[in-house]
Amino acid sequence: MENNQDVLLKVEHLKKYYSIKSSSLRGKKSVVKAVDDISFDVKIGETFGIVGESGCGKSTMGKSVIRLIEPTEGKVILDGQDFTSLKGKELQEARDKIKLIFQDPYASLNPRMTVKDIIAEPIDIAKCYKTKEERDARVVEVMKQVGLNLDYMYRYPHEFSGGQRQRIGIARAIALQPKLIICDEPVSALDVSIQAKIINLLNELQEKMGIAYIFISHDLSVVKHIADRVGVMYLGNMMEMADTESLYAKPLHPYTQALFSAIPRIGKERIEDKQILGGDVPSPANPPKGCRFCTRCPKVMDICKTERPDFKEVEPGHFCACHLYDKK
Numbered sequence: 497m498e499n500n501q502d503v504l505l506k507v508e509h510l511k512k513y514y515s516i517k518s519s520s521l522r523g524k525k526s527v528v529k530a531v532d533d534i535s536f537d538v539k540i541g542e543t544f545g546i547v548g549e550s551g552c553g554k555s556t557m558g559k560s561v562i563r564l565i566e567p568t569e570g571k572v573i574l575d576g577q578d579f580t581s582l583k584g585k586e587l588q589e590a591r592d593k594i595k596l597i598f599q600d601p602y603a604s605l606n607p608r609m610t611v612k613d614i615i616a617e618p619i620d621i622a623k624c625y626k627t628k629e630e631r632d633a634r635v636v637e638v639m640k641q642v643g644l645n646l647d648y649m650y651r652y653p654h655e656f657s658g659g660q661r662q663r664i665g666i667a668r669a670i671a672l673q674p675k676l677i678i679c680d681e682p683v684s685a686l687d688v689s690i691q692a693k694i695i696n697l698l699n700e701l702q703e704k705m706g707i708a709y710i711f712i713s714h715d716l717s718v719v720k721h722i723a724d725r726v727g728v729m730y731l732g733n734m735m736e737m738a739d740t741e742s743l744y745a746k747p748l749h750p751y752t753q754a755l756f757s758a759i760p761r762i763g764k765e766r767i768e769d770k771q772i773l774g775g776d777v778p779s780p781a782n783p784p785k786g787c788r789f790c791t792r793c794p795k796v797m798d799i800c801k802t803e804r805p806d807f808k809e810v811e812p813g814h815f816c817a818c819h820l821y822d823k824k
């Protein structure tokens with residue numbers, strides 16, 4: 497049984513739908529279900545990985561959790577507080593506990609602000625230091641924590657490499673000592689050697705500050721390295737969720753099995769040993785009835801085309817949405 501005292505974030509039945517007008521439907525409105533009924537917990541100080549192909553809704557899910565975009569339905573409980581219902585000052589205060597790091601730090605850093613002002617911005621908004629000296633001392637402390645040379649303080653984002661810009665983004669994210677950071681593909685745009693340094697930095701900060709991460713990535717190897725537990729998303733749905741070791745050792749869902757089979761391994765297998773997924777990911781505006789994966793699943797059965805499988809605990813702590821594991 498899970499100890500609720502360890503839970504920092506509880507996401508319950510989160511949905512994010514968009515109305516779109518489609519020319520092919522003669523101007524009729526249709527609904528894109530980018531995130532469709534997702535639930536999970538994140539414990540204090542843990543890293544929860546989210547994987548899936550691009551377009552599966554993982555970034556939309558992250559932005560809905562932090563309310564950068566407003567969820568259509570569902571609840572987000574952060575540190576015992578209903579984050580989804582907060583407004584005004586209360587929302588602003590709660591947002592100090594949860595931060596977001598983006599894939600492209602350059603796009604998220606104001607090009608007209610110096611490094612010092614970028615890092616100080618959340619501190620200034622929160623008004624958490626009484627004097628300018630205290631505020632400046634905090635900026636210095638944070639720059640040291642993320643390995644930024646203090647000589648960079650008065651420079652601008654365009655003067656830095658991708659890795660350094662990501663350090664600036666991380667410095668801004670940790671300035672208020674958040675409890676949770678949502679990392680949305682934080683190393684995807686970086687060279688492999690720089691990726692390792694940023695991942696090590698995130699690990700170090702977690703050890704020192706006890707921060708929890710939701711680590712969103714399409715890179716299964718990176719997620720395996722950093723995450724304690726992993727959720728697998730497909731077409732706006734959570735398909736499987738387990739601790740990292742169990743999931744990578746014994747994936748249960750046919751989609752996860754196909755994803756993992758596609759990880760390149762030097763000299764270990766032949767191409768014909770891999771499970772190559774047929775077909776394209778269906779449009780989220782017109783998803784298949786029943787199981788979302790039924791149009792591509794090598795193990796599809798009749799029931800899969802009409803009934804959506806429950807997301808159920810198949811083995812202790814290992815959840816899966818697939819009719820193969822229905823109790824007979």
Ligand code: SF4
Nearest residue numbers: 787790793800818819
């Ligand atoms: Fe495949 Fe059916 Fe399981 Fe979906 S429910 S993953 S279609 S076997």
